[in-house]
Amino acid sequence: MHSFTADICDKYQDKVGVLGPEYKNFGGTNTVYGEIVTIKLKRDNQGLISLLKQEGKDRVVAVDVEGEYFAVVGENLVKLAFRNGWRGIVINGYVRDTHITPLVPVGLWALGSCPRKSFEKNNSFIGTELNFNGVKIKSGDYLLADLDGIVIIPKKIAPEIFG
Numbered sequence: 001m002h003s004f005t006a007d008i009c010d011k012y013q014d015k016v017g018v019l020g021p022e023y024k025n026f027g028g029t030n031t032v033y034g035e036i037v038t039i040k041l042k043r044d045n046q047g048l049i050s051l052l053k054q055e056g057k058d059r060v061v062a063v064d065v066e067g068e069y070f071a072v073v074g075e076n077l078v079k080l081a082f083r084n085g086w087r088g089i090v091i092n093g094y095v096r097d098t099h100i101t102p103l104v105p106v107g108l109w110a111l112g113s114c115p116r117k118s119f120e121k122n123n124s125f126i127g128t129e130l131n132f133n134g135v136k137i138k139s140g141d142y143l144l145a146d147l148d149g150i151v152i153i154p155k156k157i158a159p160e161i162f163g
Contacts (some may be wrong), residue, residue: 043072
């Protein structure tokens with residue numbers, strides 16, 4: 001993979017989505033490319049745990065918790081993602097254990113950190129279309145992230161970009 005986010009944005013301008021600067025990297029790698037799997041949660045991360053136990057196949061998980069101030073990913077889930085071949089996680093929400101997560105070679109972007117997690121039990125929804133501050137994200141789309149930012153590439157133009 002030889003393209004960078006700035007190059008993609010220059011060439012495909014209004015065909016790709018760009019996540020805003022509120023998404024900060026708490027992971028152990030700055031550059032990630034992969035097919036997206038979406039999941040919508042309500043504080044409870046059990047659905048995400050189940051997803052990350054599956055073979056990642058170099059994919060990226062987009063997690064929407066609607067920005068609620070509870071951590072849904074920490075040290076254990078980043079390590080689980082790495083062991084099972086996931087390349088990255090981007091969360092419309094918060095993470096914790098940020099003293100450890102940069103040591104694991106998985107991209108991890110979130111709005112910030114929060115020490116508490118939720119103990120509620122709620123349903124999760126895999127494959128749901130998400131909307132992160134006006135950027136639509138669907139399972140099957142692609143994420144490309146580097147030091148400049150995070151770009152969401154619709155599935156229909158990914159072959160044109162990456163061959």
